[in-house]
Amino acid sequence: MTPPPSRARHRVRRALSTAAAAVAVLGALAVPPAHAGASQVPVFRDGFGLTQVADGSVVRGDTDFTLTVTSAEVTGPHRIRVFLPSGYAADPGRRWPVTYFLHGGPGTVDDVAAVPALRSDDMITVVPDGGRKGWYADWVMQNTALGAADWETFHLEQVVPFIDANLRTVPDRAHRAVSGLSMGGSGALHYAEARPDLFGHVAALSGGLDFGMAEFRAAVLATELNLPGAWCAISSAAPGTCADYGPYVDSDAVFGSPYPVLGADRVWKAYDPAAPTNLSRLADTGITLYTGDNDLIESYTARAAHTVKARLDQLGIANRLVDYGNGASLSPACNGGHTYACWAPAFADWVPRVTAAFAAAA
Structure with a gap:
């Protein structure tokens, strides 16, 4: 039975008030970009709707560089950071698998510097800008x-096609993975579901995976309204410690109305990475989920991860869930919280597994 509009609104608003402070750490610590160097990098040609910005490159070395591009699909210039294997230039006849890393909110492409495992000599890593609150979706409001x-x-x-056209990739799903954390975790699972022809492997870390949960709908609303930033502005928190999700936008901007009344939340349901219909598209995909459960946000991500696993199991789809709880089983540095101290060792566990899968598919 559909709850009355007033009750549904109260439920989401109550969850929103709980999530507003907690969501300030969604995506966690952005890492400042390194200074540009003088190294040479592969020459990229514009295409697929992307135009490179002149003087928009940041070069840290032959295997670590950032491009800046514009696109009619997302207003403003946006960066794409790339890590190449150390042997990329020395072996011009070799092609490489690719892993895409989707950062959290309100992160940047430079967050990847906090994940050393993604600088692998066995694959190319690509980190596209996902916006402070892009939620890896085509927004309802433009x-x-x-x-x-x-x-x-x-x-x-x-x-994706821009990278395949400009780098020596192996351009098939068996050699392409998508991964992400927090906001990027839900984005990674959604992208794997939306385009199983592109991605044969997915890793979602501490993701807002279940859009049926009011807490995750509230988290999206909090970022749309920049409530964490507003809360910090009147708090006594130290400067620089509060998340800023950018300009205020309408609370229906990303996915439309969040209220489950008369089908108003149909876009949420269609996108929902935890929906069985969407999960069923992962039948031939390597799936790994990671979560802790030792702070407010991770208590929600753990619930969502276990829901996804249960539904995948019911569908008969192989998957791997690593619930590291308070972090003790994962790394001495991890306390089970929503932080790179846990995500970095989680990626250190996953990267050798996905590169082995890439090699087995050769």
């Missing part, structure tokens, strides 16, 4: 303060 916001189209129909 006329907000942020302008065009078709993030999913930008990534899947532009960035």
Whole structure:
């Protein structure tokens, strides 16, 4: 039975008030970009709707560089950071598998520097900008303060073929993975479901995977309204410790109305990475989920991860869930919280597994 509108609104608002403070750490610590160097990098040609910005490159070395591009799909310039294997230039006849890393909110492409395992000599790693609150979706509203916001189209129909056209990749699903954490964790699972022809492997870390949970709908609303930033502005928190999710946008901007009344939340349901219909598209995909459960946000991500696992099991789809609880089983540095101290060792566990799968598919 559908709850009355007033009760549904009260339920989401109550969850929103709980999540507003907690969501300030979604995506966690951004890492400052390194200074540009003088190294040479592969020459990229514009295409697939992407135009490179002149003087928009940051070069840290032959195997670590950032491009800046524009696209009609997402307003403003956006960066793409790339890690190449150390042997890329020395072996010009070799092609490489690719892993895409989707950062959390309100992160940047430079967050990847906190994950050493993604600088692998066995694969190319690509980190596209996902916006402070892009949620890896094509937004319902395109006329907000942020302008065009078709993030999913930008990534899947532009960035992926752009990378394949300009780098020596193995351009098939068996040699392409998508991974992400927090906001990027839900994005990674959604992208694997939306385009199983592109991605044969997915890893979702501490993701907001279940959009049926009011807490995750509330988290999206909090980022749309920049409630963490507003809360910090009147708090006594130290400068620089509060998340800023950018300009205020309408609470229906990303996925439309969050209220489950008369089908108003149909976009949420269609996108929902935990929906059995969407999960069924992963029948031939290598699936790994990671979560802790030792702070407020991780208590929600753990619930969502276990829901996804249970539904995958019911569908008969192989999957691997690593619930490291308080972190003791994962790393001495991990306390089970929503932090790179846990995500970095989780990636250190996953990367050798996915590179072995890439090699087995050769």
